[in-house]
Amino acid sequence: MDRLRLDKWLWAARFYKTRSLAAQEINKARVEVNGLAAKPARELSVGDLVRLKKEQPAMLVKVIALSAVRGPATVARLLYEETPDSVAARAHAAEQRRLAPEPALAHTEGRPTKRDRRELERARGR
Template sequence: MNEVRIDKWMWATRIFKTRTIAAEACKKNRVMVGGVNVKPSRMIKVGDIIQVRKPPITFSFKVLALAQNRMGAKLVPGFMENVTTPDQYEILEMNRISGFVNRAKGLGRPTKKDRRELEQFTEPDFLDDGFDFEFDFNSEDEDK
């Protein structure tokens, strides 16, 4: 086995959950070999660098060995090496930190957790300082 289909290899090495999803990613121009978009039937060989765009970042993998059958997660490092550049991980980290503040329009309503965090951020702290406003200021005057 000198070559294997790229969609089959990406499924076998657990980059994608199903082979259909791997093939769809190729059809949507999210998979590149050598900077060129590839079809799902593209044959790959050992040493190829595969770039997979999973917005917002592009992952890069070096093919160390070929596989046609799905494998356990512990075996994956023997078949591929993650050569993604650090700047791509910085983009991912920045996206994670920004969280719900930069929610894209149309991505749905904030969750309960988002709402609570937003309220905690916008509510002033002095409203919850433990004062009990039910005591009567005029009670001393009435005793006299």
């Protein structure tokens, strides 16, 4: 086998739970092959670069092998290799999220939280 449908490969490589979910994401232009928008029936071959915009930043993987069957995750991981730039970008984004301030701390208006209510009660002497 030297060529395989894109949606079938994404399903076999365990990027999506079903082929129909993979096809929906492809139709929404969240998957690119070699820098171009693709359709679910696009034939994929070994060496193609696939960009998945599932999360921020997008994941860029190189197709290492083709498989028409969905196997265990350890086998699915052998079908692709993430590019070093993609790994670095995702690690940097994870670090930025870790260092970002907690969004709830900036929220000062609206209903008081349980902690705020307890502090108010303590201040009132109850």
